[in-house]
Amino acid sequence: MPNHPIWPGHPAPDAERVTFSYFDVAGEPFHQQLLAWRGRVGHVMDVLPLRDQLAQPFRGAIARYDAGGIAFTDCVTDTLQIERTIARISRDSVRSFAFHIFLSGGTGILSGRRARRTDAAVADGILGLDMDQPVRMIRHACRVITLFVSGQVLEDLLVDPATIHGRAIGADVPIARLIIERCAALAGRIRRMPAAEAGFHLRAIVRLLAEAYGRQAGLLGNARAVERAQMYGQVLRHIRHHLHEAELSPDSVLDALGLARPSVYRLFQHEGGLARYIQRLRLRLAAHELVAFPQIPVKDIAYACGFKTPSDFSRAFRRAYEMTPQELRMPAAPV
Template identity: 55%
Template structure:
């Protein structure tokens, strides 16, 4: 603990033998994300250093690494307890490609800010560079808009208004963290998280002016209806249109980033199925499928494999090591 009361830790792999450097880094961050190294990568020098600051329920990290392939699979998520939301602020470096449940972006994301929901799968090749990350409870983001999961995988490039200001502000905060009181640090981090949530909310059309507020309220109404009727086999975009009396074009725009409302419904069903596969190991796969509105076991298996790159049975078979019962920062 620092003299200001903030819990701080520093880790650097430079003193490890070359063959242990990347593996040591993987062990260090393995409670949050999986590192997927190649044999060639393990055999060469690797640079990785991180400063971590725990300020109440927010974790702030300042990190440099060489290139890494990072992954959180649905099997991993269904077995660990990390459920925070993270904003990765790239002071240098970037990501290519970035794969989330709705899309794979092949274009390079160089600089800027990336939003990630730790309750959803992701796979990304992160280039060498400096990244400042803020891990915050989802409830904090919900002060800005109802469903932070809607911004999972979204990016704010440096060219967008206010982004460079936010990056400069967070970079300065990393420099000052050791010299702030706990209360000052907590207030500063909360303000930054809310600022980031607002910026991503505006980019998604869910925060900002009165029109955005109305859009966010409509999005929340549809989201709550879908979640309440997820086990109904008749749940579909047409069903939601009839039940809520919304215009088709409006509904399409609301869920365009998700690939459409049908894709959103399927994603929620598959996400819940992954949890149930782990929670109820004696329940047959087809019974889980039917219970979540899928028409047949094979249809469910095909959809699950397309979404997560593995069969439902593979989720049960994977031996994921136990992880601590607290949200942590990479």
């Protein structure tokens, strides 16, 4: 058995062990190592080689465990530039949420929730990603635990799981430190566990993650947080029901629900405001329909998704995704 820090111990008996796989580029010629890694993770994220990186050795190893409907990966890599584009999202079936728990190292430049948005580095902390939203980041040399969780699971724990996208929780936050410690401990034991026990521990960590992000958004905790969560859910339901209507706007939401503007603004401040949140949902819907229904003219999709004019739609689409709606439909678009 390879002597590697992310391949611990001996497995449980075959009948009850977790599903396990392991991959390491160490056996590849050094000039093929990054390409081998790109081939391994390419079904989820695109790896964009940095300058002269293909000519250098690359360290990359990943162990994956599946139990209780949750995937748990333990990964060690050198610096990587990775992205998930709207073109890939519109063509693949990956729709889970990913929580990156950094045991060492972290991310540098991160763009995600809105065009050209950059967050501070995440070092020894937690980063949340919605795999249904674009992201690009430089991830420095690190060891990172990642939990892939379905939307169905998270929707029972968070009012709007999509809001975790691109949001970081520093290791100085007590609940984040607890999560990091539990993940590090589980990484050393999970392969020896029966599947039921591993699933129990993974679900417990997911509940902690949901609590951490809920607290960060002010939607968990005291009675005021519960009231905010109820208001947030009320606004979300109204938006989703009326998303196709061009008349939907922050003002129409406030008028229909009788809510105070300052209260709603604070709820969606982390999204850049309610108007930006509505537009993001419309753009995600439009991107899906552009690919799913190539025979429908772009202008018709724009109107169906609530945009007042095709030109408004095209400008917003290009700002958000750095391509035009027509380019998304091109067969040569990256996937």
